[in-house]
Amino acid sequence: MALSRDLLRHARQLATRRGRPSQINLRRATSAAYYALFHLLIGEVVERMVPTDPPELRVRAARAIQHGDMKQACVDIGNPPKKLQSLLGAGTSPELRAIAKSFIDLQEERHAADYNVALRLSQSAVLNSVAKAEAAFAHWELVRVSAEANIFLAAIVFGARWNR
Amino acid sequence: MAAAIARIAPPKGVRLRRIYFDTDHSGDPSVYIVYAVSKSLGLGPARIRSLGILQSQVTEVVDALHLDRLSYVRFEDVK
Numbered sequence: 001m002a003l004s005r006d007l008l009r010h011a012r013q014l015a016t017r018r019g020r021p022s023q024i025n026l027r028r029a030t031s032a033a034y035y036a037l038f039h040l041l042i043g044e045v046v047e048r049m050v051p052t053d054p055p056e057l058r059v060r061a062a063r064a065i066q067h068g069d070m071k072q073a074c075v076d077i078g079n080p081p082k083k084l085q086s087l088l089g090a091g092t093s094p095e096l097r098a099i100a101k102s103f104i105d106l107q108e109e110r111h112a113a114d115y116n117v118a119l120r121l122s123q124s125a126v127l128n129s130v131a132k133a134e135a136a137f138a139h140w141e142l143v144r145v146s147a148e149a150n151i152f153l154a155a156i157v158f159g160a161r162w163n164r
Numbered sequence: 165m166a167a168a169i170a171r172i173a174p175p176k177g178v179r180l181r182r183i184y185f186d187t188d189h190s191g192d193p194s195v196y197i198v199y200a201v202s203k204s205l206g207l208g209p210a211r212i213r214s215l216g217i218l219q220s221q222v223t224e225v226v227d228a229l230h231l232d233r234l235s236y237v238r239f240e241d242v243k
Contacts, residue, residue, distance in 0.1 A: 075234070098220075104234060105236060108236055111189035122201065123207055123241060124239045125240070127207055127212045128212055128215045128239055131213070135216070
């Protein structure tokens, strides 16, 4: 199974352990939910934009994709700047906007879960995060074969330089 | 903005706790809307779905205000 799906399942398992989940499990569930979506999108980027020969090329390309660039592409999908409007035409679907919003949320939550040592996570918040990631996966299946998905994935890689 | 958010009826056992402005982890101007969630009503799938719906409603309201800030909805458990 793909890494992204494994991470998503892992997040669900950690967040729903019997009894009261420990703080460390809630933190790791939050992180796994984010990375599930991050790796799903990375996988789509390299599959569409990077040749398979040599095999190491896709691995190297995947490592080059940055969290900040992906966040910015998501911000731009939610509120397209001029550089994207001309490509997107009629706009974006609710599903793609939901994916973008979930990514931004999950990245912020993951950052807090991994670095804010004073944070005390609530189970309801973490279950909501996992559900958001799961919904993003489902939404992606609906839009992945579309021009807007192609634009979104290209924006992750090229968006910062599209002003030129 | 607070009035617009307060007009959104949260699910049973959920109440608006606070709203504050800050920057997020990457320095983008943001608004945080925090809800208290009573655990006494359980955390089953339907309840978590209702939190997701609330989050979408709040995001929609904040986006419509064009604050030029990212919005983050947070849930904190209370006994």
